[in-house]
Amino acid sequence: MSDATDRPILFRNGLVLTMDDAHTILPNADVLVIGDRIAEVGPRLAAPDDAVEIDATDGIVMPGMIDTHRHMWQTAMRGYGADWTLTQYFVWYYLESGKLFRPEDIYAGNMLSAIESIDAGVTTTVDWSHGLQTPQHADAAVDALQAVPGRFVLAYGNIQQGPWEWSASDGFRDFVNRRITPGDDMLGFQMAFDVTGDPAFPEKAAFQVARELGVPVTTHAGVWGATNDDGIRLMHENGFMTPQNIYVHAATLTHDSYHRIAATGGSVSVSTESEQSAGQGYPSSYTLREHGIPVSLSMDTSVWWSGDLFTAMRTTLGADRSREHDLAHRDSQTITQLHLRAEHVVDWATRGGSKALGLDDKVGSLQAGKKADVVLIKNDDSPVMFPILNPYGHVAFQAQRGDVDTVVINGRLVKRDHKLVGIDLGAARRNVDATVEYLIGAMGREAWDKGMYPDIPETKIQENPYTYTDWDAGSAQWKR
Numbered sequence: 383m384s385d386a387t388d389r390p391i392l393f394r395n396g397l398v399l400t401m402d403d404a405h406t407i408l409p410n411a412d413v414l415v416i417g418d419r420i421a422e423v424g425p426r427l428a429a430p431d432d433a434v435e436i437d438a439t440d441g442i443v444m445p446g447m448i449d450t451h452r453h454m455w456q457t458a459m460r461g462y463g464a465d466w467t468l469t470q471y472f473v474w475y476y477l478e479s480g481k482l483f484r485p486e487d488i489y490a491g492n493m494l495s496a497i498e499s500i501d502a503g504v505t506t507t508v509d510w511s512h513g514l515q516t517p518q519h520a521d522a523a524v525d526a527l528q529a530v531p532g533r534f535v536l537a538y539g540n541i542q543q544g545p546w547e548w549s550a551s552d553g554f555r556d557f558v559n560r561r562i563t564p565g566d567d568m569l570g571f572q573m574a575f576d577v578t579g580d581p582a583f584p585e586k587a588a589f590q591v592a593r594e595l596g597v598p599v600t601t602h603a604g605v606w607g608a609t610n611d612d613g614i615r616l617m618h619e620n621g622f623m624t625p626q627n628i629y630v631h632a633a634t635l636t637h638d639s640y641h642r643i644a645a646t647g648g649s650v651s652v653s654t655e656s657e658q659s660a661g662q663g664y665p666s667s668y669t670l671r672e673h674g675i676p677v678s679l680s681m682d683t684s685v686w687w688s689g690d691l692f693t694a695m696r697t698t699l700g701a702d703r704s705r706e707h708d709l710a711h712r713d714s715q716t717i718t719q720l721h722l723r724a725e726h727v728v729d730w731a732t733r734g735g736s737k738a739l740g741l742d743d744k745v746g747s748l749q750a751g752k753k754a755d756v757v758l759i760k761n762d763d764s765p766v767m768f769p770i771l772n773p774y775g776h777v778a779f780q781a782q783r784g785d786v787d788t789v790v791i792n793g794r795l796v797k798r799d800h801k802l803v804g805i806d807l808g809a810a811r812r813n814v815d816a817t818v819e820y821l822i823g824a825m826g827r828e829a830w831d832k833g834m835y836p837d838i839p840e841t842k843i844q845e846n847p848y849t850y851t852d853w854d855a856g857s858a859q860w861k862r
């Protein structure tokens with residue numbers, strides 16, 4: 383597909399959100415991609431003769447979005463856990479059924495999730511891959527990520543063992559030597575594990591492996607009922623809190639822990655949709671802003687939600703503003719000016735991610751010399767695409783994944799005119815179908831259905847003092 387790889391690409395006449403340090407917005411501007419890089423950004427650029435021209439008129443051109451925490455293997459069970467809390471999630475994956483996943487199931491989930499990312503304009507995704515029970519599972523995860531033309535970071539984890547166990551195994555070391563190339567910006571590497579707060583700090587050995595390999599650690603921190611301040615304190619006291627660390631959720635911590643994160647330069651991956659449904663704690667962006675802690679966005683897992691950072695931006699704005707209003711109302715105060723702006727969440731979805739991942743010199747903004755990860759939001763058939771008055775507000779509150787017209791990753795066209803380019807969606811579907819069929823067979827239909835629909839607790843209706851009306855609630859009718 384020479385059209386997709388070799389020729390320069392010119393986005394013509396769009397509203398360009400550069401997301402550079404000054405957040406420069408260029409109306410009626412062009413973005414020229416040559417090779418894997420952005421060559422030029424500006425008005426009326428001269429096009430090389432063989433350039434593929436993409437008409438960006440009435441559209442928004444922005445940097446590819448970056449998701450810093452997604453359990454991609456779980457996309458094979460898309461939507462299954464829609465009504466779960468964190469408790470059902472833990473029981474299903476950690477205790478009862480997660481170990482059923484074979485390497486081919488990891489492959490199937492990762493493949494679908496990777497395609498979903500690029501389709502939604504998420505050009506870099508961290509695969510928080512904690513289902514890697516064997517190195518064969520890890521090979522399958524990477525095979526899928528490398529079969530899709532996106533930018534990924536494998537965050538290696540295994541919830542079936544302690545991190546001090548799997549990180550010390552020969553298989554893990556061998557895998558890293560075979561499959562991971564330091565400095566490869568198409569496939570980065572992290573270690574992914576949680577710190578339980580056990581005073582013996584058994585996770586220390588895994589941190590030492592990460593330090594020896596020179597790779598970042600990503601960890602679910604401040605998760606109600608699972609991880610808390612003890613974990614942060616142990617990491618800090620043992621010298622393992624670095625600017626490369628990514629703390630996921632960080633939703634139920636005390637100020638002391640936030641101070642320790644802020645003082646050591648780490649960042650937090652906020653998964654608002656997840657925190658709101660699953661119960662890790664109130665989405666932390668409001669508190670993180672108070673502490674000056676850098677934020678990136680993530681969507682966590684498609685077993686509940688879709689891999690869509692438009693929704694992440696929208697829900698994060700909503701949750702942060704809800705908290706701001708609610709705290710004020712409790713003091714009988716009124717918020718007349720909001721702190722968190724649409725511009726901020728667009729920054730978190732782009733630069734927040736590139737900074738968290740140490741990729742800020744390569745991606746995250748549309749600037750000459752950076753790697754070309756470019757998204758065009760445009761939909762001439764949509765009544766929601768005009769007028770575009772407040773560009774950041776348009777991205778965060780008006781646009782959605784169906785409006786992603788064109789995606790370029792590392793200089794390669796992977797989506798154009800709303801259609802994926804060179805992607806075998808049929809093969810992805812067959813693989814996922816096989817995984818679902820296998821899981822149902824292995825669990826039994828009854829257990830499968832029961833896992834999907836947890837019991838609903840009884841709702842206690844409040845006693846109502848206004849009983850003088852003639853409304854009959856039982857029949858939903860007036861009594862006379």
Ligand SMILES: [Zn+2]
Pocket residue numbers: 451453510602630682
């Ligand atoms: Zn997670």
